[in-house]
Amino acid sequence: MFVDAGYNFYEWEDYLREIQEIRLQVPRKVNSNRSREPWLEIYKSLMRRYIETTIGEIAKLFPKKIHATNLNGFMLKIALFLFAYQVDKAFIQ
DSSP states (O other): OBOOTTOOOHHHHHHIIIIIOOOOBOOOOTTOSSOOOHHHHHHHHHHHHHHHHHHHHHHHHSOSOOOOSSHHHHHHHHHHHHHHHHHIIIIIO
């Protein structure tokens, strides 16, 4: 799972790795206590760029205001926007 570079709670990271078997991929800062492998940092940078670009493309589909009267209506609109993004990527572009 990729997380933000500001995430540096090492105890929770160790807990997730040992108990939940979830490996967090954290782009380490220069002054980090954990060692870094250069090839892995490059991979994390590329993945971060890809994720941010995808989120930006999805955000373009959203209007400035989503009018919903309840949580189910809001979740339905979010799901439809994500579906529209998938259709756009698969068939239009």
